[in-house]
Amino acid sequence: MSVTVAVSAAEMVVGGDTPPLPAILARALRRADDLTILAITAAHAAWQRAPQRPVAPEARGLFVGMVHGPIETNFRYLDSLVDDGEGQSSPTLFSHSVHNAVAGYVARLFDCQGPALTVTTFTWPFLIALDEAWRAIATGRAARALAIAVETSCPVLEEASGRLAARGGEPWLPAAVAWVLDAAEEGEALEPILTQVEVSEAPCHPQALLTRSGETRSGPLLEATDQQPAGAAIALTRALGRVGEVAPGVLRWDLSSPGAQAALVIDTRPGQRGDR
Amino acid sequence: MTPPERIPVAVTGMGCISAVASDLRGHAAALERPAVHCTPVPEWLFPTTLAWPVFAAAGDPVSPAARALLASAGKDGDASRTVLLAATALAEALATARLDRRALATRLVGVVIGTTVGCTFNDEEYYLAWRRGERPDLSPVTRYLNGNLAAGVHALLGTRGPAAVVTNACASGSDAIGLGREWIAAGRCDLVIAGGADELSRIAYNGFASLQLADAGPCRPFDRERRGLNLGEGAGIVVLESARQAAARGVAPLGWVRGYGAAADAWHPTAPHPEARGLRHALERALADGRVAPESIALVNAHGTATPANDLAEARALAATLPPATPVVSTKGMTGHTLGAAGAIEAILTLLALGRGATHGTVGCRTADPELPFAPLPEAAHATLAGRLGISQSLAFGGCNAALVLEAAA
Numbered sequence: 262m263s264v265t266v267a268v269s270a271a272e273m274v275v276g277g278d279t280p281p282l283p284a285i286l287a288r289a290l291r292r293a294d295d296l297t298i299l300a301i302t303a304a305h306a307a308w309q310r311a312p313q314r315p316v317a318p319e320a321r322g323l324f325v326g327m328v329h330g331p332i333e334t335n336f337r338y339l340d341s342l343v344d345d346g347e348g349q350s351s352p353t354l355f356s357h358s359v360h361n362a363v364a365g366y367v368a369r370l371f372d373c374q375g376p377a378l379t380v381t382t383f384t385w386p387f388l389i390a391l392d393e394a395w396r397a398i399a400t401g402r403a404a405r406a407l408a409i410a411v412e413t414s415c416p417v418l419e420e421a422s423g424r425l426a427a428r429g430g431e432p433w434l435p436a437a438v439a440w441v442l443d444a445a446e447e448g449e450a451l452e453p454i455l456t457q458v459e460v461s462e463a464p465c466h467p468q469a470l471l472t473r474s475g476e477t478r479s480g481p482l483l484e485a486t487d488q489q490p491a492g493a494a495i496a497l498t499r500a501l502g503r504v505g506e507v508a509p510g511v512l513r514w515d516l517s518s519p520g521a522q523a524a525l526v527i528d529t530r531p532g533q534r535g536d537r
Numbered sequence: 538m539t540p541p542e543r544i545p546v547a548v549t550g551m552g553c554i555s556a557v558a559s560d561l562r563g564h565a566a567a568l569e570r571p572a573v574h575c576t577p578v579p580e581w582l583f584p585t586t587l588a589w590p591v592f593a594a595a596g597d598p599v600s601p602a603a604r605a606l607l608a609s610a611g612k613d614g615d616a617s618r619t620v621l622l623a624a625t626a627l628a629e630a631l632a633t634a635r636l637d638r639r640a641l642a643t644r645l646v647g648v649v650i651g652t653t654v655g656c657t658f659n660d661e662e663y664y665l666a667w668r669r670g671e672r673p674d675l676s677p678v679t680r681y682l683n684g685n686l687a688a689g690v691h692a693l694l695g696t697r698g699p700a701a702v703v704t705n706a707c708a709s710g711s712d713a714i715g716l717g718r719e720w721i722a723a724g725r726c727d728l729v730i731a732g733g734a735d736e737l738s739r740i741a742y743n744g745f746a747s748l749q750l751a752d753a754g755p756c757r758p759f760d761r762e763r764r765g766l767n768l769g770e771g772a773g774i775v776v777l778e779s780a781r782q783a784a785a786r787g788v789a790p791l792g793w794v795r796g797y798g799a800a801a802d803a804w805h806p807t808a809p810h811p812e813a814r815g816l817r818h819a820l821e822r823a824l825a826d827g828r829v830a831p832e833s834i835a836l837v838n839a840h841g842t843a844t845p846a847n848d849l850a851e852a853r854a855l856a857a858t859l860p861p862a863t864p865v866v867s868t869k870g871m872t873g874h875t876l877g878a879a880g881a882i883e884a885i886l887t888l889l890a891l892g893r894g895a896t897h898g899t900v901g902c903r904t905a906d907p908e909l910p911f912a913p914l915p916e917a918a919h920a921t922l923a924g925r926l927g928i929s930q931s932l933a934f935g936g937c938n939a940a941l942v943l944e945a946a947a
Binding site for chain 2: 318319323327329330332335336338339340342343347348349350351352355356357358359360361362363364365366368369372373374375376377378379380381382383384386389393396400402417418420421424425460461462463464465467468470471520
């Protein structure tokens with residue numbers, strides 16, 4: 262079975278000042294944590310930019326990748342447990358401290374009733390999410406998929422990262438990235454085509470992944486210097502936004518860290534139907 | 538839409554630890570003679586003033602084989618309890634699959650493991666010291682960084698390949714096995730080590746208490762008097778590979794992962810959809826993926842947490858999907874709710890029961906709730922199974938649902 266998977270839209274939100282959301286979303290997010298609001302903001306922007314297609318809710322998949330996930334919400338829950346005492350801790354904070362709480366909100370607000378998966382790794386969880394989104398479409402389990410990366414700042418780990426790297430702790434930027442992938446119908450002019458996602462992990466000292474030391478990116482990603490948990494997802498989204506500045510062709514972007522190798526291949530030639 | 542036919546994915550190794558026992562043999566024995574080790578939180582686990590009972594893992598969380606595996610990789614120092622539980626199940630799974638580090642070194646190995654507590658930085662002492670403005674020793678941070686189960690298993694075995702920790706809350710273990718099946722079927726790797734692991738923690742314990750989802754006594758899945766869940770801990774690991782490769786290695790499959798389905802409720806952060814919309818979709822997809830007719834299912838190991846909402850939603854999904862006489866049990870009356878490990882442990886228990894061709898009823902279910910539209914097997918019942926195909930299913934916070942269609946080897 263050969264299904265062509267197109268990237269219909271890719272949006273990101275970087276930094277603390279998120280653009281305002283429509284009232285209907287804002288109302289649904291009144292109890293949500295910062296991580297969830299960031300993810301919804303990016304997902305909403307990508308969903309709006311993607312072509313309007315009649316995709317049944319059951320055919321909408323959702324794939325979320327995170328490095329540290331709702332770690333700040335977890336600390337707020339810990340604050341509640343310590344300060345308020347056992348039996349008095351906040352159920353709302355607890356339910357939001359679960360990694361897939363973000364996916365729960367996204368699924369509800371975008372009516373995604375297809376497969377929903379949250380993955381957590383210290384390297385590039387967005388690449389894993391993107392790959393699983395690709396596979397869901399390629400195997401017919403979804404016709405449209407949202408792939409999301411989201412991270413917040415975390416002063417506890419930022420300070421630890423600084424000490425491990427023997428330098429001052431650098432603040433992490435809250436960031437979210439959302440890509441909309443679509444199954445391209447025969448003859449449909451959707452582009453660019455996502456041709457390949459490769460991710461392979463190898464043993465490494467895990468502290469390198471917190472300090473992001475030794476992480477490199479090739480080609481058009483080189484200008485992205487932010488060594489942050491969401492750095493690779495941000496760099497890939499920036500690069501995708503600039504594919505129109507170069508001649509159409511097959512673009513391969515490589516990432517490397519002490520703990521992993523990854524590559525992403527995009528075909529920007531008009532009318533191409535990628536396969537792998 | 539009928540999904541494309543996939544290559545058969547064999548289960549060639551299994552390992553399991555929970556409150557029931559610390560190995561497969563003990564879990565198989567418990568399927569003959571159920572035992573319930575539900576106690577107040579042991580003092581050595583964590584301090585608490587609350588009285589909700591738990592299912593702590595049986596005995597030493599580290600088996601001798603796991604200790605040797607950890608030592609061989611120089612990882613026997615400061616591992617989290619979740620990693621230790623996972624290592625015990627991993628060592629047993631590799632042994633039953635007749636695999637060692639040397640055999641794995643020549644293969645592309647995927648690792649996909651579910652967890653919840655296991656990938657959270659929950660060190661209260663560190664956090665409170667940091668909150669006071671101190672600069673605490675970084676050992677807990679290092680332990681957290683070493684605690685990513687997929688990367689940790691690669692490090693333990695010296696293997697290379699795709700890796701993912703599934704954090705789909707209580708469905709994580711089922712989704713991990715389902716993803717492993719996808720990876721083998723797609724030819725993405727030669728072998729997949731899949732499963733789930735989770736430890737008991739004060740944070741999750743208080744969290745479920747704050748949500749008023751815990752029972753003050755041993756849990757009673759599907760019982761008319763059910764009040765809620767008991768937390769548990771443990772790990773379940775399976776080795777997956779293609780039937781062709783298993784044959785080439787001369788290893789007889791223990792069973793098969795025939796189908797996998799996942800679907801979101803798109804409904805509520807913690808409560809299941811009242812009509813179990815997502816679970817119904819997941820079940821339908823798993824059956825279609827495995828090309829299995831509902832009438833062929835001989836056993837369902839339900840999520841069966843014993844919360845009123847979960848058990849009702851699950852029964853509604855089963856009533857809409859399967860023939861009414863299909864035997865349905867929950868094994869959480871023996872294991873407690875092991876969160877990210879639950880789906881994996883329950884998949885293994887399902888394969889063990891299907892292999893025996895019999896199951897006892899749901900421990901804790903003295904009188905099945907007459908309001909449920911699907912009658913589970915109560916505690917006193919015993920069923921001879923009419924086939925070798927079964928379903929293990931999971932529901933989770935965030936509205937995630939997963940179902941596995943499993944087949945025991947003849």
